Amino acid sequence: MASLKELQNRIKSVKNTQKITKAMQMVAAAKLRKAQEAAEKSRPYSDRIGAVIQNLANSMSGAGDAPELLVGNGKSDTVLLVVATADRGLCGGFNTNIVRKAREEIVALEKAGKTVKLFLIGKKGYDQLNRLYDDQVVEYISLKEERKLHAGIAQRIGEQITGMFERGEFDVCKLVFSEFENVMTQNAVSRTLIPAIAGMGVEDDTPGEHAADKVFAPDLNGAIYTYEPDEAGILRVLLPRNINTQVFTALLENQAGEMGSKMTAMDNATRNAGDMIDKLTLTFNRTRQAQITSELIEIISGAEAL
Amino acid sequence: MADKLQFSLVSPEVELFTGEVDQVDIPGSEGDLGILPNHSPLMAAIRTGAITVYADGAETQYFVQGGFADVTPAGLTVLAERAALLSEVTPDALQGDIDAATQALESLEGEAALAMQQNLDGLKAVAGA
Secondary structure, eight states: OHHHHHHHHHHHOOOHHHHHHHHHHHHHHHHHHHHHHHHHHHHHHHHHHHHHHHHHHHHHHOTTOOHHHHHHOOOSSEEEEEOOOOOOOOOTHHHHHHHHHHHHHHHHHHHHTTTEEEEESSHHHHHHHHHHHTEEEEEEEOOOOOOSSOOHHHHHHHHHHHHHTTTSSOOOEEEEEOOOOOSEEEEEEEOOOSSGGGSSSSSSSSSOSSTTOOOOOOOOTTTOOOESOOOOHHHHHHHHHHHHHHHHHHHHHHHHHHHHHHHHHHHHHHHHHHHHHHHHHHHHHHHHHHHHHHHHHHHHHHHHHH | OOOOOEEEEEEOOOOEEEEESEEEEETTTTTEEOOOOOOEEEEEEEEEEEEEETTTEEEEEEEEEEEEEEEEEEEEEEEEEHHHHGGGOHHHHHHHHHHHHHHHHHHHOOHHHHHHHHHHHHHHHHHHO
């Protein structure tokens, strides 16, 4: 049996760990609130931009000169998978879930005979996916240096994706990220970015409440939209912007999910540490009692021998 | 003038304004537009500049950069890539953007250059005001 001193040390060390996990939980809770707010604030914009594109797409359908970003380039041989994960660990199964989803996608796509290229955002996903598919990773971005997510980051990523599409490096683009439902639940989902029309109206898998699947058709009372400049001109600017927005939304959802997941994980860790302390304290007290008893027996038997 | 225009100004990061107003002046890419209640449906690209909102006799100005104005019978929505209260935008803060736009302009040509020039002009106009 461990000595009293050893037990004492262990209790102390577990208590320290508990303090750390508790602090991390509280930090995550504070950040979660902020992240959730940010995600909610960005929602009107992404909802509206989706609606506007839907609108334009309807009026453009049938026209032969629809932009490739909207309807695709007619092929689907090469698929670019944009996988967004967190840069930090210690957040339960959050990153693993996204990576698992990405791997499912990769396996399914490769089975269908497609070439898969990977565009990775976030260090954790890179660490896990680069091991398996290092020759397919075409781009890796870490957001560790960014203090706060802002639209500029998403714009940079979005422009990179659009640029690659225009150079013909891929035909279809899918975005894998974690959709924030609530603190306990985050669903890893995949959405089609390019062609934009495929990402609308239908969800690829798990339906989300606030997702782009809200079909929006304004009641124009029979009036006709005036476009300034023309539809094609607007779409040309709007579609790349839509990609930026989708990326931005994904990053914000991810951030909220990461924090929620971290909060839950750290809460569990704190509770585990508490259980462990209780158990160790019990052993400590028993050991001490046993020691006292044996000392007493020694004294008493010594006295009787006299 | 019983009619009011339902107006909302949203950027990717925040919904800056939402509410009922009397009139909104928008810098459209093809020229300035004044939107009044019951405007016919319109979708217009906007250029860098200032939006003026008239509500209850008061005027509020917002700085916007890139985006769209969407008019439906339900109201007007401005989707701006960047938006802020004009009073919170200082010429110093814009100088960096002006420099960047000037530099970007040199490497561009054709339509992209025109768009960038328009952006630059708008930035300069706002910074000079």
